[in-house]
Amino acid sequence: MISSLTELLPDMLKAFYETLYMVGLSLLAAIIIGIPAGILLFVSDRGLFYENRVLNMVLGVIANIIRSIPFLILLVLLLPFTQAILGTTIGPTAAAVPLSVAAIPFYARLVESSLREVNKGMIEAAVATGAKPWLIIREVLLPEAKSGIISGLTITAISLLGFSAMAGTVGGGGIGDLAIRFGYYRYDNKVLFTTVILLVVLVQIIQFLGDWAARKVDKR
Template identity: 50%
Template sequence: MEYANLYTYLLDLLKTLCPSLIETIYMVFFSTIFSVILGLPLGIILVITSKGHICENLNINKILSTIVNIARSIPFIILIIAIFPLSRIIVGTTIGSTAAIVPLSIAACPFVARIVENALLEVNWGIIEASISMGATTFQIILKVMIKEALPSLILGITLTIINILGYSAMAGAIGGGGLGDLAIRYGYQRFQTDVLIATILVLIILVEIIQYAGNILARKFDKR
């Protein structure tokens, strides 16, 4: 009888967790895509416009760097509230997992830009010089030399971004963003169901481990050194 009760309890707990887990995966997946789409070109521009690089332009570099620094300095919970109007314009609402994708993407974008910048700056300048001497265009240098050489670092950086977005998504639950964070607050905090809170934490830990493991494998696969 005890086993039957335990089975029923675990089944109920799983039914409670699954919808929130799906919402979290949905938010993290699309937020990662949009943040990379926005942050990758921004990071590339920061590198190629830096002093002595292939498209040096210190004015543009300084302006973009300042914007990135300002965006990174705003706490995520404040950022969500600040861009409520933008979320409403884009998705028609400020509540739910779809609405949370907007602030999640914007918050992660400058983080991605800095990760891309750091990864590309590690590329050996001699390789870039050799490409220039062979008549490669700026686009070819960026795509076939810089990104290709920095790919393992970029993969590890994006892995770190995904984990950060996962943490942000939990915070988004505090103001109706849905997902595991919302579940932890509603059940674990407001209803004092410690078991749900612990289960949520365990699921988040498992997700982080899976993401980091997959990122490490991909980085090793593309590392030609």
């Protein structure tokens, strides 16, 4: 077993890097687009300082539609889009496209949920003082919801790790691809178990770092 795994070490290191690359790109997209989308979902809701029922409904429907599609189906549906923007549907960069599309509404809803936990009295007090919406978001909402936003990012990262393994089954690369090519197709359970252990270790590391970061910024 040790011998066969040693021979696969270069492929394992490459798969590990590809997985981190895919998840990293998708998380970056989730942060850049998901956080503003989550904020818009929250502040445009009824009774808040930027109430806009049409905007809220449109964003909510889009987020719900994307989140309701199983990832493998979403991956296949986005193949033409991925092909159009990248010129290929194979490899970790191509896999990062559907991963990002899945991550953005998922994280946006988690951000919205975190913002809903902020004390409404603080928001009302800021509005009463005449603070502008951007100031309220920057100085009240985001600082108060920071711990929940980080926890949501942790959940998103772990979910993306599982999605990235699925992307490997259709040529996305990464640990999932390694498990299929060297484990499933060759009936090598040692490789399958090793890839599972790798994923478990990655999840534990992400969860530990996320919990630590959330505790560090928690004001309570």
